[in-house]
Amino acid sequence: MPVPIATSTALPVEEIEQGASLWKDAVRRFARNQMAVLGLSFVLLLAIAALAAPLFAQPYDKQNLSYGAKAPSSEHWMGTDVLGRDLLSRVLYGSRISLAVGICATFVSLTIGVFYGAISGYLGGKPDVVMMRIVDILYALPFTVFVILLMVIFGRNIILLFMAIGAVEWLTVARIVRGQVLSLRRQEFIEAAIALGLRKRAIILRHLVPNVLGITIIYATLTVPSVMLLEAVLSFLGFGVQPPMSSLGVLIDEGARNIEEFPWLLTFPGLFFSLTLFSLNFLGDGLRDALDPKAAKD
Amino acid sequence: MPLLEVQNLRTRFHTRHGVVRAVQDVSFSLEKGETLGIVGESGSGKSVTCYSLLRLIPQPPGKIEGGQAMFDGVDLLSCSREQLRAIRGKRVSMIFQDPMTSLNPYLRVEEQIIEPLLIHDRLDRTEAVKRAIQALEDVGVPGAAQRIRSYPHEFSGGMRQRVMIAMALITRPELLIADEPTTALDVTVQAQILDLIRKLQHDLGTAVIWISHDLGVVAGFCRRTLVMYAGRIVETASTEAIFKRPKHPYNRALQKSIPALQAKGAELYTIPGLPPDLSKPLPGCAFAPRCEFAEDICRSGDIGLKEVEASHDSACLRVQKGELTI
Amino acid sequence: MLRFIFKRFLQTIPVLFIIATLTFFLMKMTKGGPFDTEKATTPEIKKQLEAHYGLNKPVWEQYIDYIGKLIQGDLGPSFKYAGWNVTELIAGAFPVSLELGCYALAVALAIGMISGFIAALRPNSVTDYLPMSLATIGICLPTFVMGPLLILTFGIALGWFNSSGWFFLSDRVLPALTLGGYYSAYISRIARTGMIEVLSQDFIRTARAKGATEWRVVFKHALKGAMQPVVTLTAPVTAHMVTGSFVVEKIFDIPGLGRFFVTAAFNRDLTLVVGLVLFYAALIVMLNLIADVVLVWLNPRLRFE
Numbered sequence: 049m050p051v052p053i054a055t056s057t058a059l060p061v062e063e064i065e066q067g068a069s070l071w072k073d074a075v076r077r078f079a080r081n082q083m084a085v086l087g088l089s090f091v092l093l094l095a096i097a098a099l100a101a102p103l104f105a106q107p108y109d110k111q112n113l114s115y116g117a118k119a120p121s122s123e124h125w126m127g128t129d130v131l132g133r134d135l136l137s138r139v140l141y142g143s144r145i146s147l148a149v150g151i152c153a154t155f156v157s158l159t160i161g162v163f164y165g166a167i168s169g170y171l172g173g174k175p176d177v178v179m180m181r182i183v184d185i186l187y188a189l190p191f192t193v194f195v196i197l198l199m200v201i202f203g204r205n206i207i208l209l210f211m212a213i214g215a216v217e218w219l220t221v222a223r224i225v226r227g228q229v230l231s232l233r234r235q236e237f238i239e240a241a242i243a244l245g246l247r248k249r250a251i252i253l254r255h256l257v258p259n260v261l262g263i264t265i266i267y268a269t270l271t272v273p274s275v276m277l278l279e280a281v282l283s284f285l286g287f288g289v290q291p292p293m294s295s296l297g298v299l300i301d302e303g304a305r306n307i308e309e310f311p312w313l314l315t316f317p318g319l320f321f322s323l324t325l326f327s328l329n330f331l332g333d334g335l336r337d338a339l340d341p342k343a344a345k346d
Numbered sequence: 347m348p349l350l351e352v353q354n355l356r357t358r359f360h361t362r363h364g365v366v367r368a369v370q371d372v373s374f375s376l377e378k379g380e381t382l383g384i385v386g387e388s389g390s391g392k393s394v395t396c397y398s399l400l401r402l403i404p405q406p407p408g409k410i411e412g413g414q415a416m417f418d419g420v421d422l423l424s425c426s427r428e429q430l431r432a433i434r435g436k437r438v439s440m441i442f443q444d445p446m447t448s449l450n451p452y453l454r455v456e457e458q459i460i461e462p463l464l465i466h467d468r469l470d471r472t473e474a475v476k477r478a479i480q481a482l483e484d485v486g487v488p489g490a491a492q493r494i495r496s497y498p499h500e501f502s503g504g505m506r507q508r509v510m511i512a513m514a515l516i517t518r519p520e521l522l523i524a525d526e527p528t529t530a531l532d533v534t535v536q537a538q539i540l541d542l543i544r545k546l547q548h549d550l551g552t553a554v555i556w557i558s559h560d561l562g563v564v565a566g567f568c569r570r571t572l573v574m575y576a577g578r579i580v581e582t583a584s585t586e587a588i589f590k591r592p593k594h595p596y597n598r599a600l601q602k603s604i605p606a607l608q609a610k611g612a613e614l615y616t617i618p619g620l621p622p623d624l625s626k627p628l629p630g631c632a633f634a635p636r637c638e639f640a641e642d643i644c645r646s647g648d649i650g651l652k653e654v655e656a657s658h659d660s661a662c663l664r665v666q667k668g669e670l671t672i
Numbered sequence: 673m674l675r676f677i678f679k680r681f682l683q684t685i686p687v688l689f690i691i692a693t694l695t696f697f698l699m700k701m702t703k704g705g706p707f708d709t710e711k712a713t714t715p716e717i718k719k720q721l722e723a724h725y726g727l728n729k730p731v732w733e734q735y736i737d738y739i740g741k742l743i744q745g746d747l748g749p750s751f752k753y754a755g756w757n758v759t760e761l762i763a764g765a766f767p768v769s770l771e772l773g774c775y776a777l778a779v780a781l782a783i784g785m786i787s788g789f790i791a792a793l794r795p796n797s798v799t800d801y802l803p804m805s806l807a808t809i810g811i812c813l814p815t816f817v818m819g820p821l822l823i824l825t826f827g828i829a830l831g832w833f834n835s836s837g838w839f840f841l842s843d844r845v846l847p848a849l850t851l852g853g854y855y856s857a858y859i860s861r862i863a864r865t866g867m868i869e870v871l872s873q874d875f876i877r878t879a880r881a882k883g884a885t886e887w888r889v890v891f892k893h894a895l896k897g898a899m900q901p902v903v904t905l906t907a908p909v910t911a912h913m914v915t916g917s918f919v920v921e922k923i924f925d926i927p928g929l930g931r932f933f934v935t936a937a938f939n940r941d942l943t944l945v946v947g948l949v950l951f952y953a954a955l956i957v958m959l960n961l962i963a964d965v966v967l968v969w970l971n972p973r974l975r976f977e
Contacts, residue, residue: 190914
């Protein structure tokens with residue numbers, strides 16, 4: 049669900065440092081937020097593990113049919129699946145896929161969302177109202193249903209997956225960007241730029257974009273987990289990535305089917321996935337609180 | 347025995363930008379049935395003082411750090427919550443500046459007016475509603491019996507304030523605290539509300555503390571007046587004396603700023619400078635940076651209220667010393 | 673009030689209309705769809721399709737027919753289940769999903785509001801951190817992780833419930849908790865924010881100045897206002913619960929609409945899929961309407977637009 053979560057860290061009375069730049073201040077605030085730092089650490093760890101997996105993990109597709117599904121042991125830290133494949137490797141490779149889809153689809157939704165939001169915010173007035181009303185209506189419709197519908201019609205392939213997910217998750221970013229653009233538009237430096245005769249394009253590029261960039265990064269970090277979740281749900285239902293590619297969603301599906309006999313097949317991928325979502329969400333919240341403490345909840 | 351005796355009230359707000367000393371060492375007393383005005387700019391501490399009396403300050407970040415407020419033998423600042431609740435709305439009532447935000451938009455006016463009766467007098471609903479309709483009529487709302495079923499946003503500003511007044515006085519409290527009740531209203535409506543409160547005060551014998559930034563409003567109604575600046579009382583006297591014989595530069599500057607009293611066509615007088623930042627400690631007299639009579643002693647001396655004339659106190663060091671006549 | 677409901681109802685019709693039109697053209701475009709006679713399945717079904725969609729008629733006539741039949745509630749024959757009408761299939765499975773949805777919504781609202789409001793009463797204290805931390809964790813435990821974990825703990829390890837099926841009343845518990853629990857996290861947070869916001873309003877101070885107990889302040893004065901963001905959130909939550917139901921019905925083997933949808937999508941039973949999409953769209957639109965009506969009831973100021 050595209051509603052970002054918040055941390056509830058109460059800030060103590062702090063002194064305002066004279067002359068601290070926005071970024072330095074933000075980094076300081078971020079560093080104080082333990083959960084955000086934890087989130088960042090885990091995400092980095094995950095990214096490294098996922099990228100480096102081919103170097104150290106056992107091959108994920110090495111089946112060992114006589115072995116079958118075995119509980120965790122020193123040889124297989126997460127155990128093996130029904131076909132004897134090492135679960136840890138499958139989880140690592142699976143997270144590569146999940147992350148890849150997450151990032152690509154986020155890219156798609158960011159592109160759509162930023163453009164939509166920026167245009168809506170810049171135009172203001174009636175067009176803005178209409179555009180936002182559309183967003184409101186779309187918000188209330190169940191995304192997955194439409195993605196599945198698109199897949200039924202156009203067949204299942206990974207590009208379509210990216211596009212469909214991206215096309216469905218852009219709403220929050222659009223709203224945020226539009227809000228930011230609206231408030232920026234009213235600020236004095238924009239009026240000054242207009243008064244100086246800068247052309248619209250220059251205004252947009254040199255003034256609006258840098259200010260919108262910060263908030264876009266934050267919501268990008270928050271969109272990735274939403275997107276990953278959507279992909280996992282689709283894969284769980286059987287509509288996402290197709291074997292032999294397996295994302296964490298596929299692994300969880302397999303795990304759920306074998307839950308009575310081989311519970312580790314579910315618990316490891318499931319918890320790993322949750323941990324990833326958790327870290328990304330805390331990272332995103334931490335970034336948001338650091339860059340814009342006024343938006344922090346209480 | 348005074349109805350209310352406040353001694354050394356101190357209230358501070360602990361914010362992330364520092365500790366704001368909103369009210370410092372405020373002491374005053376109020377007799378039964380007396381009308382007292384508290385005058386000052388925004389940020390002078392006049393409202394916070396009165397909210398502190400009923401402990402209506404949000405407690406973080408605010409904190410009542412010291413003092414006493416004796417009301418009929420009970421210290422409002424340290425008594426139990428039950429005692430406090432029994433007094434709020436029953437013996438001490440309050441009306442607020444913005445009746446639109448101070449009335450609950452989700453409840454009918456009827457619900458809100460009968461509430462003090464239900465809480466304190468334990469009346470049954472029908473009886474309470476009857477009293478409420480009567481109260482609305484007493485404050486001059488036409489068609490009270492029908493209009494009582496309306497919601498606050500269906501009333502005009504002046505009418506809403508009348509509703510607040512009815513609600514506050516329905517239990518016949520001994521003290522009414524009015525926090526700038528006419529500031530948000532049109533000038534003509536202001537006069538009406540002022541008249542209404544004056545009449546009710548006379549009929550019920552309720553003591554009234556009227557908070558305002560407008561000396562003119564206070565002049566027509568309050569027998570005594572306190573002038574506050576930067577969280578402290580700087581002058582207190584009968585209203586007549588405050589106007590005719592000001593004994594503090596700030597008071598005089600305020601009066602000079604009243605537009606109606608200035609010569610037509612001349613530049614409007616404004617007090618130079620800005621009100622002080624209350625999160626920083628202020629040595630000496632807080633008004634000194636803006637005072638045309640300030641000397642060195644004003645910036646470092648020990649400032650306190652002293653009687654400079656019969657029933658007339660001032661916190662101006664130079665006036666206390668007799669050096670300065672305003 | 674009735675006039676407001678009627679007006680809102682009228683506003684929903686264009687949305688449904690647009691969706692119906694879109695689905696019609698999508699179906700026309702699809703290879704293997706009901707309009708693509710070369711790829712038709714069995715002869716009986718092909719006959720039914722031709723009869724229903726009038727495949728030999730010009731496009732605009734097909735469209736009018738289509739819309740006409742929709743209004744009458746006729747969603748056409750199933751692509752894969754010979755002899756079955758989509759409407760019949762939906763009518764058969766919907767009550768199950770409806771039941772699940774109601775329980776789940778009740779769980780979400782109850783847990784969400786109670787924990788959120790309690791957290792709001794003492795911000796930044798233990799009663800705040802605890803529910804909010806649980807909520808944060810809850811958001812990161814999606815239904816397809818939570819469900820099987822619940823089955824593992826309460827179904828298998830403790831043996832209190834069946835791992836699947838929809839026969840006994842006790843079978844409702846774990847699915848409802850799984851589906852509702854996830855969204856209770858979101859509702860909890862917004863309930864907290866809503867309550868904190870309302871409690872900072874001036875009229876709360878007035879209520880306290882009248883000598884009201886905190887109980888009275890919260891229930892009589894604050895509640896209506898605090899519930900507004902919750903109600904607003906309920907509409908998208910319910911929409912997302914539709915998606916959630918796909919997962920939960922699969923995990924717990926519940927014969928509901930969600931499972932039907934997933935199977936239909938796998939089988940590329942296009943008429944069934946499209947019929948379901950339309951049904952869901954109509955359902956969501958109705959739910960939004962109900963949410964709006966409740967909002968207006970809660971907030972008298974909105975009644976005078």
